[in-house]
Every structure is written in structure tokens, then in C-alpha cells.
Amino acid sequence: MCVARMLLNSAMKLTTRIAVGVFGLFLTGSSFTSTTVAAPAKGWLNWRGPQQNGTSLEKGLPDTIDPQHPLWVADLPGQSTSVIANGKVYIMGYLGEGADLQEGVVCFDAETGKKLWQQLFSDFLSDTIYLRYATSSPTVDEETGNVYMQGTQGILAAFTADGKLLWKHSLMEEFGRLTFPNSRTASPVIDKDLVITRGITANWGAQGPAADRFYAFDKKTGELIWSSSPGDRPKDNSYSNPSMGFLDGKRVFYSATGDGGVVCANARTGEPIWRIPMTKAGINAAVLVHNNDKVICIYGTPYEPGQLVALKIPHVTPTNAAAAPVVVERSTAQLWADDISTSTSSPILVGDRVYVVSEKGDLCCVDANNGNILWKKKIGIEERNSCPLYADGKLYVPMLDDPAIKTEGSGEAGTKGVLYVIRPTDKDGEILAHASLDGRCFGTPTAYNGKIYMQTTRHLYCFGKKGKNPGLPPEQVAEQWPAPGKAAQLQVIPSEVLMRPGQTESFRVRSLDANGFTVENIKDAKSVKWASFIPATAKVKSSMKASFDEKNQLVAANDPVPSAGAFEASVGGLKGYMRGRVLPYLPIKQDFEWASLMETNAAENVTFAYPPLPWIGARFKFEIRDMEGSKVLAKTIDNPFFQRATVFIGDPNTKNYTIEADVMSDGNKRNMSEVGLVNQRYYIVMKGNSKELEVNSTQELFRKAVPFDWSPKVWYHLKTRVDVASDGSGVIRAKAWKKGEAEPDKWLIEVPHKHANESGSPGLFAFAPQKRVFIDNITVTSNK
Numbered sequence: 006m007c008v009a010r011m012l013l014n015s016a017m018k019l020t021t022r023i024a025v026g027v028f029g030l031f032l033t034g035s036s037f038t039s040t041t042v043a044a045p046a047k048g049w050l051n052w053r054g055p056q057q058n059g060t061s062l063e064k065g066l067p068d069t070i071d072p073q074h075p076l077w078v079a080d081l082p083g084q085s086t087s088v089i090a091n092g093k094v095y096i097m098g099y100l101g102e103g104a105d106l107q108e109g110v111v112c113f114d115a116e117t118g119k120k121l122w123q124q125l126f127s128d129f130l131s132d133t134i135y136l137r138y139a140t141s142s143p144t145v146d147e148e149t150g151n152v153y154m155q156g157t158q159g160i161l162a163a164f165t166a167d168g169k170l171l172w173k174h175s176l177m178e179e180f181g182r183l184t185f186p187n188s189r190t191a192s193p194v195i196d197k198d199l200v201i202t203r204g205i206t207a208n209w210g211a212q213g214p215a216a217d218r219f220y221a222f223d224k225k226t227g228e229l230i231w232s233s234s235p236g237d238r239p240k241d242n243s244y245s246n247p248s249m250g251f252l253d254g255k256r257v258f259y260s261a262t263g264d265g266g267v268v269c270a271n272a273r274t275g276e277p278i279w280r281i282p283m284t285k286a287g288i289n290a291a292v293l294v295h296n297n298d299k300v301i302c303i304y305g306t307p308y309e310p311g312q313l314v315a316l317k318i319p320h321v322t323p324t325n326a327a328a329a330p331v332v333v334e335r336s337t338a339q340l341w342a343d344d345i346s347t348s349t350s351s352p353i354l355v356g357d358r359v360y361v362v363s364e365k366g367d368l369c370c371v372d373a374n375n376g377n378i379l380w381k382k383k384i385g386i387e388e389r390n391s392c393p394l395y396a397d398g399k400l401y402v403p404m405l406d407d408p409a410i411k412t413e414g415s416g417e418a419g420t421k422g423v424l425y426v427i428r429p430t431d432k433d434g435e436i437l438a439h440a441s442l443d444g445r446c447f448g449t450p451t452a453y454n455g456k457i458y459m460q461t462t463r464h465l466y467c468f469g470k471k472g473k474n475p476g477l478p479p480e481q482v483a484e485q486w487p488a489p490g491k492a493a494q495l496q497v498i499p500s501e502v503l504m505r506p507g508q509t510e511s512f513r514v515r516s517l518d519a520n521g522f523t524v525e526n527i528k529d530a531k532s533v534k535w536a537s538f539i540p541a542t543a544k545v546k547s548s549m550k551a552s553f554d555e556k557n558q559l560v561a562a563n564d565p566v567p568s569a570g571a572f573e574a575s576v577g578g579l580k581g582y583m584r585g586r587v588l589p590y591l592p593i594k595q596d597f598e599w600a601s602l603m604e605t606n607a608a609e610n611v612t613f614a615y616p617p618l619p620w621i622g623a624r625f626k627f628e629i630r631d632m633e634g635s636k637v638l639a640k641t642i643d644n645p646f647f648q649r650a651t652v653f654i655g656d657p658n659t660k661n662y663t664i665e666a667d668v669m670s671d672g673n674k675r676n677m678s679e680v681g682l683v684n685q686r687y688y689i690v691m692k693g694n695s696k697e698l699e700v701n702s703t704q705e706l707f708r709k710a711v712p713f714d715w716s717p718k719v720w721y722h723l724k725t726r727v728d729v730a731s732d733g734s735g736v737i738r739a740k741a742w743k744k745g746e747a748e749p750d751k752w753l754i755e756v757p758h759k760h761a762n763e764s765g766s767p768g769l770f771a772f773a774p775q776k777r778v779f780i781d782n783i784t785v786t787s788n789k
Contacts (some may be wrong), residue, residue: 043149043165046090047480049453052142052192055481057248058293059353061396061452065476067469068399070424070440076456077118079465081111083139084390084447086192087458087465089115090145093166094467095152096460097139100125104707105759108138110154112168115454118467122168127760128158129686129702130177130651131184136462140390140447141190141244144200146224153193153200153224158184161193161202163227172227176220178657178766179503180232181207181622183215189244189289189349196249196256196272197486200224205242205263209569210584211540213624215646217243217263217287221275228499233275235330239263241287246351248294252278253320254487255520259300261288267302267316268330273521274496277330279319281338284311291351293359294318295373301354305346305364313345313352313361313369315376341376345369351392360400360429362388368402368427368434382434384408384425389447396452397476400427400434403446403459410441422446422461442466453477492516492524495581497574502585503656504551504561511558514574514581527576530557538573538582545618550587565589567654569619586619588656593767593785595654597636600629608643616652626650627771627780637781640678640771648774651683653766655785660685660764665724666783667744672717672776680778682725683768685761689725689739690770691715700737700756709756713741717776720744727761728788735761 053059085097094115099108100123109125128138143154150166159176176182182204191203199221207215216234223230245261249272256272265284270277284304293301298318305311316338323329345363352361358379359371366385371378385404394401407423422445426438444461451458455474459466498513514527527533535553539546549570550562559572564587571584600614606628613628616638626647630639641647664684670677670693677693690699691713699710715721722744729735740753767785771778 043151044091046145046147046150046166048089048091048145049451050088050090050145050147051194052086052088052144052449053246053248053291059351059392059394059449060355061394062478063452063474063476064397065455065470065474066397066399066452067455067457068426069438070426070457070468072440072442072466076467076469076471078467079113079118079120080463081460081465082136082444082462083460084137084462085139085460086142086449087451087460088143088145089451089453089458090150091166092116093121094458095143095145096465097141097143097154098460098465099136099138104702106138106706107760108156110143110152110164112152113465115456115467116471124162124164124168124170126156126158126160127702127762128706129762129765130683130688131158131188131703132186133157133184133188133703134186134705137186137188140188142192144193144195146195146200149225151224153195155190155193155202157188157190159204161222163200163224171225174222174227175657176204176206178621178653180220181209181653183207183242185242187242189242191244192246194247194249194258195224196258198224199230199272201247201258201272203243203247203260205239207622207624207626209586209618209621209624210545211542213622215239219247219258219260219270219275221272223498229501230496230498231275231500233270233277235268235270235277235280236262236266237264237280237282239287240265240285243287243289245289246291248292250294250297252318253322256486256522259292259294261290261292261302261304263287265304267292267300269318270330271521273523274517276323276326276521278323279321279333280330281316281319281333281335283314283335289349290347293352293354295354295357299340299373301352301359301373303345303347303352303361306348307364310344311346311348313343313359313371313376315340315342315373343371343376343378345371345378347388349390350388353393353395355395358429360393360395362391362393362402362404364388366404366408368393368400370429370431370434379431380433384436385423391446392449394450394452398428399437400429401425401450401452401457402427403448403450405445405447407441409439420444424450424459487520487522489522489524490518490520492579493519495527495574495576495579496523497581497583500583502559502583504559504585504587505656506561506563506565506587506589508561509554509558510585512574512583514576516576516579532576533557534575536573536575538571540571545615547618549585551585559585561587567617567619588619591659591662591785591787593655593783595783596781597629597638600636602629602631602636606643613639617654621653621766622650623652627652632779635781637779638769640680640773640778642773642775642777649772651768651770653683653768654783655767657766658764659767659785661728661788662767662785663724663726663788664767664783664785665722666769667720667781668723669720669779670717670776671778674717676776677717678773678776678778679771680780681770682723683766683770684725684737685727685729686765687727687737687762688770689723689737691721691723691741693717693776698739698741698754700739700754702762707758709754711754713753715741722748724748726788729761729763733761733763734759
């Protein structure tokens with residue numbers, strides 16, 4: 006391998022795991038050093054607060070809110086919730102307009118509102134609409150003060166308290182995270198050494214089918230520790246915030262899921278424990294744990310009423326991994342149910358009282374022990390996303406719109422939200438204050454140090470007292486974790502890797518007890534024995550083209566053919582597993598002629614082969630079929646859930662390249678589908694019915710098209726190139742012509758972008774509601 010390639014190897018591998026250059030970070034095994042010294046954090050560190058239920062023990066908070074005289078206000082629109090640590094406010098928001106809109110985490114001085122730093126990212130390849138950005142909230146790690154965020158497009162990132170990037174992942178390109186028009190995005194959760202997040206993903210191999218999955222990463226290094234699929238087939242995405250706890254000697258999390266259920270899983274290993282099916286739609290509200298014996302959840306949609314339900318926590322254990330999770334019928338677990346419905350607003354728990362705002366704007370007080378509805382109070386027309394906050398004997402309740410000014414024909418309609426201050430009793434809720442805010446309220450208020458922080462779709466507000474509040478509660482005593490038992494299994498870190506030909510990867514291995522707690526780190530790497538592993542259930546019997554050397558490092562073969570597979574680690578009688586992919590450097594060439602059509606599509610009685618195993622998001626969406634003696638990639642159309650498909654075939658760090666392929670749509674002049682390529686996080690799509698060639702990165706903010714009259718059942722060659730300049734601007738170019746004809750000299754479309762995507766995996770795209778599309782002869786080459 007030449008020196009240049011070796012340097013590129015190291016740079017690309019390291020930037021996937023950790024950002025370098027700006028702060029001199031070096032990673033070896035489990036070590037972690039930075040020029041910025043991490044410091045413990047005190048404050049309101051996550052969306053649900055220190056008690057995980059939307060309540061604060063602080064006293065001396067304001068009884069009234071004067072919207073005309075905030076302590077400070079910042080122009081940062083969003084739907085997020087502030088977190089506060091060591092005198093700093095961190096919140097998600099977005100800035101800019103149109104193609105140059107960027108979303109991310111912004112840090113302010115909690116006392117003055119002075120902006121201290123921001124880390125923003127462009128949206129890409131998403132179907133977000135109506136500026137539904139910043140629906141998640143950041144999380145601060147109590148141990149280090151580091152800040153974690155997940156963006157609408159699936160950027161999961163870690164920063165120091167001073168805003169320096171520690172590591173980041175593109176969950177979309179690395180794990181197949183899907184986006185949805187509602188853009189509901191999970192807020193990360195910290196649990197000891199883990200940062201846990203979630204999303205609907207369609208990955209590769211056994212994780213190829215779309216599922217609502219949870220992922221745990223090492224909070225310091227960004228290495229994947231485990232992934233978990235505790236739910237059934239998802240019906241919608243969910244951003245229900247996991248609630249951490251202990252159950253039967255295990256550290257667990259409880260959460261609602263996109264399949265319409267409530268689940269419990271081992272937080273140390275990701276192993277699913279149980280699932281209770283609840284409804285036919287995804288559940289978005291966070292669950293509450295009451296008295297450690299019941300889980301309270303709420304569900305519903307704007308079109309179908311739901312319920313507020315209490316479930317007795319099951320004490321069950323799966324017999325084996327294949328039997329997990331144990332499915333518990335709702336009828337056997339339900340303790341009580343009320344006809345209170347909401348789609349996205351989460352309930353809060355104050356002692357034995359549940360407070361929640363229904364979809365139609367009723368503030369409800371419910372006895373958590375028996376489900377008795379103590380009172381309801383109409384305070385608005387509808388509720389979206391926002392949740393109440395309880396502190397100092399008061400409820401701080403935001404509503405989407407202010408009913409006092411939203412009247413028929415009013416020019417103010419939809420531009421003013423409202424924040425109520427309400428003192429609850431067991432008989433009623435007394436309204437102490439009604440504050441009309443500039444912008445609609447989707448986020449949840451935060452109370453800390455005598456101040457109330459509230460974001461609207463226009464501003465971030467801070468109300469309350471200057472200086473330190475003497476009513477701050479004492480620090481909570483840290484949870485006592487059980488001592489580990491006898492070693493029963495191994496955990497390999499990272500549990501999944503992406504490698505390039507010739508690269509090496511080192512692993513940490515630790516032993517866990519039967520409940521998943523760490524017993525010890527295996528210090529002698531040579532004591533770990535590695536063997537290629539193919540699960541018995543694997544549909545594609547494939548091995549990763551890599552092997553372990555004498556230092557027990559995994560070395561990828563110098564082979565231009567992509568591969569994927571798994572390895573089993575063993576120490577004595579203990580076993581653990583990891584899986585990985587090897588993706589080639591540029592150029593990439595794929596014509597599918599290697600495929601053996603050994604599978605049968607039962608619906609059409611047609612033989613096919615699966616797409617390349619290392620591709621992200623291809624399984625069940627595409628099949629390799631025979632067409633007139635050639636092997637081509639065909640879009641499946643038998644499952645309506647897979648009409649739209651994006652497949653990633655390369656490394657997310659790839660940049661400044663050209664991708665081209667032969668493409669064709671079935672159908673007729675009036676009814677065709679869409680087929681395209683993905684270049685550096687831009688879609689380049691031939692649109693059948695509208696007869697256009699389109700460049701887009703988001704359907705609403707970044708979309709340009711030119712006429713292109715193409716015909717069905719005719720092969721075309723589609724070519725696209727992205728160039729990014731040193732100032733961060735770029736140009737996306739594309740052209741298409743009939744296969745076999747001479748390539749046109751000029752590009753058919755050229756689209757400039759001020760904040761161009763600096764890198765991105767090459768990929769494929771199809772939208773085929775009825776008519777199949779086909780792709781063949783894919784090549785990806787460097788522009789240089």
C-alpha cells in the first residue's frame with residue numbers, strides 16, 4: 006500500500022469515530038484525551054430532568070410570567086427543550102433560510118443570554134416539512150460535562166462544554182436511519198458510560214428490515230456498544246424518551262415504540278426483555294414509572310382517540326435470544342385506563358398525580374394509583390409536542406397557540422403561543438399567569454436557578470430572577486448499582502465496524518455477568534480467540550473479507566469487492582460477537598453479473614438474488630433479477646411500505662466524486678416511477694410523471710429541476726458530480742442521455758449550494774409506487 010493510501014486510511018477511519026485537528030484528540034483502545042479538560046456538570050441535564058418525570062424540587066420560581074420583560078431573549082427558533090449545566094444553556098435550534106438553513110445545538114450564558122458557541126449542520130436527504138426542525142433536545146453528561154445531540158437528519162454528535170467536536174456519526178448513512186415528514190427526533194440519554202438514542206433504521210444483514218431500534222455508544226469514544234430491536238414492525242417513527250431503572254437485578258430502560266407498544270430492554274446489553282402491544286399506531290409520548298411497579302403511557306393520534314394507561318411491570322425473562330422479547334398481552338398487564346388521548350405530549354408525575362394535556366387542550370389531573378380523573382381544565386384548542394413542567398408547587402404549561410388571540414380571520418393566528426402558570430390541587434388548577442409569546446409553542450419549559458426557559462418557533466425566552474436562587478435543591482444521591490456477579494458472557498467493543506481495504510481495527514473485550522454488568526476488562530488481548538461467525542438465520546451466508554493478525558487486530562483484505570460478516574470472540578467458555586463491513590475505495594464498479602439467482606419471489610414466481618450484503622437499506626427493497634440475459638437491480642413493488650428506498654453503497658466520508666449508472670422505469674408515458682442516484686448527500690432523480698431531472702437534498706428547502714422528457718422501458722445513463730470549494734460552497738451537476746448514445750458535452754443541470762455537504766456516501770434512490778425501476782452498471786470515480 007502506498008504512503009498516500011495509508012494516510013488516507015488513517016484519516017478516514019479516525020474521522021468516522023472521532024473529530025481530529027481542532028483539539029488534538031487521540032484514541033487508542035479505550036483511552037480518551039483532549040486538550041479541553043472535562044468537568045462534572047450540575048444543573049438540569051436532560052429533557053425529563055433529574056427525576057426522569059418532568060418535575061423539579063427547586064423552590065422560589067416565578068408565579069407570573071411577563072412576556073414584555075423577559076430576563077433575556079435570543080432569536081433561535083425551534084421545538085426543543087433547554088438543558089442547563091454549570092451556568093450554560095444548551096438547546097437545539099435552527100438558523101438560516103431555504104437551502105442554507107442549518108440545525109444544531111447552540112450554547113448561551115444562562116444568566117445573560119450571550120451566545121457562546123454553536124454547532125450547526127445542514128439537513129440532507131430528508132422529507133422534513135413545515136420547518137419541523139429541532140424537535141429533539143441536547144443532553145449533558147454529569148461526569149464530563151460533554152454535550153450530546155441528534156439532528157433531524159440523524160447526525161449524532163458529542164461536544165465538549167466549550168463546543169469542540171469529540172465525535173459524530175451519520176446514523177442515516179452508517180445504520181440506515183430513516184426520516185419522516187413529522188421529523189420527530191429522539192433526544193439522547195446518558196446512562197453511566199453509554200449514550201443511548203433511537204430511530205427507525207433499515208441497516209444490513211439481520212438488521213436490514215426496517216425496525217424501531219435503540220443504539221448505545223460509548224459516550225467518550227463514540228464506539229457502538231450495542232443495538233437493540235425490542236419492537237415489532239414499526240407503524241410510525243417514535244421519539245419516546247427512554248426511562249432508566251432496575252428490574253429483577255438488571256439495569257433496564259422502558260420506552261414506547263413505533264410499533265404501538267411499550268417495551269423493556271437490558272440497558273447494558275440491549276437485549277429485549279418484554280413487549281406489551283398497545284395500539285395500531287406508533288407511540289411518541291415518554292412513559293412514566295410509578296412506585297417501581299407500573300408503567301404509565303399515553304397514546305392517540307389527531308384522527309383516532311387513544312388512552313392514558315397504567316401497566317403492571319411484568320417480571321418475565323426470555324428463554325433465549327430467539328424468544329426475546331416476551332410478548333405480554335395488554336389484558337394481563339393493564340391496571341387502569343382513561344379516555345385521555347394525545348399523540349406527542351408526554352405526561353409528568355408529581356408524587357401520585359399524573360398531569361397531562363390532551364390533544365384537544367384539556368389539562369388533566371389523574372390519580373396514578375387507580376386512574377381516577379380528579380379534574381380537567383380547558384386551556385387551549387390543541388396540544389402538540391409540548392409537555393407540562395412541575396416545580397415549586399406550580400405547573401408551567403405551554404400551549405401551541407394562544408386561544409385568547411387566535412380568532413377567526415385574525416392576522417395573528419398561528420403566530421402566538423402561550424405559557425400558563427397554574428397552581429394545582431386535587432380539585433382544580435388555579436391559573437396564576439397567562440403569557441402570550443411570540444411564536445408557537447412546541448417545546449417544553451425548563452426551570453433552573455430561579456429561571457424559566459422556553460423556546461418558541463421564533464425565540465428562546467428566559468424569565469425569572471437574576472443571580473443565584475437560594476431555593477436550588479440539594480444534589481441527588483447517586484443511584485447504587487449492584488455489584489457484578491460471575492462472568493457469563495463477553496461484550497466486544499465496538500460491536501460494529503466499517504472498514505476499508507487494508508485498514509486495521511482494534512477491539513476491547515470485557516466480560517459481563519448474566520445481568521449484563523461489567524465484571525472485568527480483558528487485558529490480555531492474546532487470550533481472546535477469534536473465529537468467523539455466520540448466524541444460522543442468515544439469509545446470505547457471507548464472511549467479512551478480513552482476518553485477525555498476531556496482535557489480535559482485525560485487518561481488512563486488500564480486495565476491491567465489498568464484503569460483510571461477523572466474528573465470534575471467545576475467552577474460555579465465554580463468547581461475544583461483533584459484525585462489520587469492508588467497503589472498497591474509489592473507483593467502485595458494480596454490474597451484478599456475479600449474482601446467482603437462487604431465491605424465489607413467491608408473489609411473482611420470479612427468481613432473484615439479494616443485493617450486496619454490505620449495502621445499507623437495500624434488503625427487501627431491491628432484488629437482482631435477470632433482464633434479457635443481463636443481471637440488473639430491480640426495485641420491489643409488492644410492499645407499499647417500501648415504495649421509497651434509499652440505499653447507501655459507500656463510506657460516508659467519501660467526497661468530490663462522480664457517480665453514474667444505467668437506469669430505466671417501467672410503465673407508460675402517463676405512469677412512470679422515479680429513479681436516481683445519491684451523491685454527497687444530494688438526490689439526483691429522474692422523475693417519470695413530471696418528466697424532470699431534479700436535484701434535491703430536502704423536498705421543501707433545497708430542490709431544483711429542469712425538464713427532461715424521458716420514455717418508459719428505455720435505458721438511460723444518469724451521471725452526476727459534486728465539487729466542493731475550499732470556502733465550503735459547492736456545485737451539484739447532472740445529465741442524462743439514452744444509453745448507447747454519445748455523452749452530451751454540457752451538464753443538463755448545475756445547482757450551486759452556499760453550504761455544500763462536504764462528504765457523503767454514494768447511493769441509489771427509487772420511488773416506485775406501481776411501476777418498477779431498474780439500475781445497472783454503477784460506477785463511482787474520484788473527480789481528481
